Amino acid sequence: MKDFVIIGHKAMTSGDFSLNDLPGSAGRMDILCRCVNSALFLSHGMRRDVNVHLVLQGEPDPAKIVRFNGEKLKYLNPDERSSGSLIKKALEKDAIEYEIQSTPGVFIRRAGLEELLKEFNEAGRDIYYLREDGEDIREYSELNADAVFVLGDHMGVTEEEEEMIDKVAKCTLNIGPISLHSDHCMIIIHNELDRKEA
Amino acid sequence: MKDFVIIGHKAMTSGDFSLNDLPGSAGRMDILCRCVNSALFLSHGMRRDVNVHLVLQGEPDPAKIVRFNGEKLKYLNPDERSSGSLIKKALEKDAIEYEIQSTPGVFIRRAGLEELLKEFNEAGRDIYYLREDGEDIREYSELNADAVFVLGDHMGVTEEEEEMIDKVAKCTLNIGPISLHSDHCMIIIHNELDRKEA
Structure with missing residues (x-):
């Protein structure tokens, strides 16, 4: 998944x-x-x-x-x-x-971000944080079809949330040179995974 | 544009x-x-x-x-x-x-597809038709920031419309290995152009 x-x-x-x-x-x-x-x-x-x-x-x-x-x-x-x-x-x-x-x-x-991230981490899943200053997803070779991607909304991600994510994230990824809405970022992530799987 | x-x-x-x-x-x-x-x-x-x-x-x-x-x-x-x-x-x-x-x-x-395509063609614009069997947009080197992209809706494109488009299209492009909704294709087109322009 x-x-x-x-x-x-x-x-x-x-x-x-x-x-x-x-x-x-x-x-x-x-x-x-x-x-x-x-x-x-x-x-x-x-x-x-x-x-x-x-x-x-x-x-x-x-x-x-x-x-x-x-x-x-x-x-x-x-x-x-x-x-x-x-x-x-x-x-x-x-x-x-x-x-x-x-x-x-x-x-x-009833649960929050911290519990959810903890569960993924304990399950040994690769967790990726999407942020503008991350590594270009096209250049990142370790992406697999079992990844977890964490994204913010219009308010981004708070400092406290970022700390939680940084603790468990394998890598911070970026989808391109221009900052996009989360739903648009997800399309590009999927496209990258579709291409890798093809 | x-x-x-x-x-x-x-x-x-x-x-x-x-x-x-x-x-x-x-x-x-x-x-x-x-x-x-x-x-x-x-x-x-x-x-x-x-x-x-x-x-x-x-x-x-x-x-x-x-x-x-x-x-x-x-x-x-x-x-x-x-x-x-x-x-x-x-x-x-x-x-x-x-x-x-x-x-x-x-x-x-009040106008239809044929008139619109004719106008773009007469203005010398590069027109691209998005379809599953097209050339991979990542491999296509001639894409510029002044392009026109034509997409269908949930019903695709009729044979008659396809004839109109084929007459003026420079190339048929594809966004990846899996067929997506038009709004999702547009995100990938933008990402490709953003990267080329960056």
Whole structure:
């Protein structure tokens, strides 16, 4: 599996938001919705070997992690409202320490970035942090299809989060000469992996 | 300028659609909204050297072209509703043969793919057709920052359209080993151009 972790600093942690206002009252949930799309969609079908972990840190009940699992996923269309609606349904569940499945392939639990990174680290996974000053992903030869990629949102990554990531990251990678939105970075990561696997 | 042309085979040609149903009643307008995002957004700002031409071919009044001009554009946010709302406002204008500006940087006119391609061709622009069996964009050395890229939507490109494109296209390009949505292809095209320009 490839795993993408996206930190939503303001993303709401209850289902009490309107699908008509994902950028506003839902706390820039639109960013996370686009990341779900980038991680999972192919022209004809879905990337079944991908997990997307949305780390929701907004009010009223942080932190929670919503995971989209490409292997089991159903009912996802490419538009933002579609992923928004599945996130909303997940947030309507009472999140506990262990994952609950809200709809096929969508899971929610009460956890934060630190726990998630610890789990990946303990599982021996290669963790990559995406940042402008990282090594060019095209030049990096050790990338494999079992990698974990950590990305920020419109607010980037806080110093505290960066410390957590630096502790476990194998390498910091960069996708090109110009700084892009996280969902756009994910497309370039996928393209690089697709080419390596081809 | 870089120009992207996206054909929306079912995309509505009146403003009489709901922003809450871009994939459905608006005729997969969500695809075109995501293409606008891919073409124009940077992490901090907008690509000012880009035009996106949406060729709308759906009911009730085809064909119309909505152009987003990065240089003059205002009021665009990255979410689908935002671009959808600007497209809707453009479609509420009475489209004529010449471009009318509906909001800053958004223009509408009554025209179709054939006229648009003819204009680019007469202006001496290099036109590229994106298709799975094309030449790998990474291997193609002649790409310049003044190129025009033509992409289909979820229905691809019809035989008739392909004939029009083949007549004027300099080359058919491919973005990688796996077939992707048009908005994702555009990210990879931009990344390639960014790298060449860097």
